[in-house]
Amino acid sequence: MTRVLVVDDDPVIADLVAFRLTRLGLDVSVETDGQAGLAAARELRPDLVVLDWMMPRMNGLEMCAALRADPDEALARTPVLLLTAKAQEPDLERGFAAGATDYIVKPFSPRELATRVTAALPPGSVAP
Amino acid sequence: MTSLAQAVFIGSLVVTLLVVVLLVAVAVEHGARTRRLARDARRRAELTPLVHALLDGDAGDEAAMTAAPALLDELVLELLPQLRGADRTALQSVLLDRGVVTRAAGDLTARGAARRGRAAVLLGNAASVEHTGALVELLGDRAPEVRNAAARALGKNGDAAAVGPLLAAVTAGQPLPPGVAGMALLDLGVAALPSLRAALDAGFPVAQTLAAELLGLHGDPASTTTLIALVGDDHRDPHARRAAAQALGRIGSPVATAALADVLLGSGHAPLQCAAAEALGRIGDAGGLRALTTGLRCAPTVDVRGACADALALTGDAGHRQLVAHAQLRSATGEAARSALDVLALSRRPARQAAAA
Numbered sequence: 262m263t264r265v266l267v268v269d270d271d272p273v274i275a276d277l278v279a280f281r282l283t284r285l286g287l288d289v290s291v292e293t294d295g296q297a298g299l300a301a302a303r304e305l306r307p308d309l310v311v312l313d314w315m316m317p318r319m320n321g322l323e324m325c326a327a328l329r330a331d332p333d334e335a336l337a338r339t340p341v342l343l344l345t346a347k348a349q350e351p352d353l354e355r356g357f358a359a360g361a362t363d364y365i366v367k368p369f370s371p372r373e374l375a376t377r378v379t380a381a382l383p384p385g386s387v388a389p
Numbered sequence: 390m391t392s393l394a395q396a397v398f399i400g401s402l403v404v405t406l407l408v409v410v411l412l413v414a415v416a417v418e419h420g421a422r423t424r425r426l427a428r429d430a431r432r433r434a435e436l437t438p439l440v441h442a443l444l445d446g447d448a449g450d451e452a453a454m455t456a457a458p459a460l461l462d463e464l465v466l467e468l469l470p471q472l473r474g475a476d477r478t479a480l481q482s483v484l485l486d487r488g489v490v491t492r493a494a495g496d497l498t499a500r501g502a503a504r505r506g507r508a509a510v511l512l513g514n515a516a517s518v519e520h521t522g523a524l525v526e527l528l529g530d531r532a533p534e535v536r537n538a539a540a541r542a543l544g545k546n547g548d549a550a551a552v553g554p555l556l557a558a559v560t561a562g563q564p565l566p567p568g569v570a571g572m573a574l575l576d577l578g579v580a581a582l583p584s585l586r587a588a589l590d591a592g593f594p595v596a597q598t599l600a601a602e603l604l605g606l607h608g609d610p611a612s613t614t615t616l617i618a619l620v621g622d623d624h625r626d627p628h629a630r631r632a633a634a635q636a637l638g639r640i641g642s643p644v645a646t647a648a649l650a651d652v653l654l655g656s657g658h659a660p661l662q663c664a665a666a667e668a669l670g671r672i673g674d675a676g677g678l679r680a681l682t683t684g685l686r687c688a689p690t691v692d693v694r695g696a697c698a699d700a701l702a703l704t705g706d707a708g709h710r711q712l713v714a715h716a717q718l719r720s721a722t723g724e725a726a727r728s729a730l731d732v733l734a735l736s737r738r739p740a741r742q743a744a745a746a
Contacts, residue, residue, distance in 0.1 A: 271471075273464075273467055273468055273471070274471055276437055276441075277441065277444075277468065277471075280441040280444075284445075350608070367471055368470060368471050368472050368473045368477070369471070369472065369473065370472065370473050370474030370475070370476060370477075371444070371472065371474075371476050372474060372475055372476060373474060
């Protein structure tokens with residue numbers, strides 16, 4: 262089963278994203294900060310990470326950069342979708358510079374998020 | 390035991406008893422609060438699947454929805470500002486169906502300011518466009534916190550018809566702080582752009598200044614021509630012209646270079662000249678080099694010379710050469726050039742260190 266890791270310190274958002282992705286038939290795990298998210302990514306080896314930017318302990322950009330720098334090449338290549346309220350152009354540049362695969366600005370459409378997750382995963386990962 | 394000792398004993402006993410009663414009361418209150426929070430968390434956890442089901446339009450029978458506690462409305466209201474698209478529309482319908490929006494609309498005229506403010510916030514979160522008029526009226530409320538809440542609500546409800554009233558409210562008899570109006574106008578997003586462009590030529594200078602700042606933050610290229618006309622017009626308010634110069638810098642179109650160069654060398658208003666120099670630096674067009682170099686040499690104030698030097702540092706090798714040449718001078722010009730070169734060297738250091746690593 263395709264695994265997705267959702268890392269967001271806002272439980273309302275994390276639950277909603279998990280709900281939408283579970284509907285796609287994905288196996289979803291949730292963490293609430295970057296440090297726990299990084300540890301979970303190393304343990305679960307998800308197929309995709311949905312990542313908030315502003316979080317305690319380790320923020321999303323730091324976690325994304327740490328993932329990209331991981332010695333495990335497969336883990337370092339995991340698609341990362343940043344989901345953040347930071348909407349300015351320089352923020353977007355910083356997000357992609359840190360290694361994000363895609364970028365969604367809050368307020369967001371959970372249906373659009375589901376579509377982008379589907380697009381970022383290998384064909385056939387998501388239930389039709 | 391003497392009467393004094395007896396009095397001391399009784400006094401101590403009373404104080405001890407009071408402390409014990411106080412500690413018991415605190416413990417009881419703490420316990421009740423913990424139980425309340427746990428109960429709320431449990432209820433929220435129970436209701437969350439219902440909210441998610443509402444997003445898919447399969448929340449079960451209507452009676453169950455109607456019977457759901459008021460906590461459901463809180464959950465929906467927490468989620469709404471984070472959403473857009475079909476999911477947002479689905480949750481707005483829930484608030485309408487449960488009568489939450491109607492009750493809030495009724496509270497807009499309540500006697501208590503807190504109640505009016507809460508109602509405005511709720512209508513903003515519910516993105517209730519049909520209440521734009523009522524929220525606009527609240528921009529003139531006697532209580533400043535209600536005016537602010539109404540402005541924020543207008544920003545969230547996404548109705549571009551609120552742009553004009555929000556701009557007008559910053560100059561009203563009981564004015565709205567420009568920062569609050571600005572945030573609301575930013576929340577309205579690109580829908581506000583046509584009205585903001587029109588506002589550059591209408592209304593009071595405070596509103597023109599705010600409109601120019603917001604157009605700059607949006608990086609709106611369609612407003613370039615109007616901003617150029619504003620920045621170059623000596624009869625207009627200098628604060629509005631300064632905001633226009635800053636906006637042109639953010640937009641970054643070389644079309645504005647000539648107008649900004651004229652302002653830098655022709656205006657007698659130092660803050661406006663500084664803004665023009667900064668904008669020329671941001672645009673980075675070679676056409677601005679001559680004006681910036683002249684400003685560095687001849688501007689009457691140290692601030693303007695400094696702004697010209699900083700801008701030259703942003704205009705590539707040609708600007709850098711001008712700074713190096715002027716850094717030899719023993720004057721305010723030389724000092725500004727040396728300072729800009731120092732800042733440039735500092736900003737380049739991390740890149741060099743990264744390259745070396």
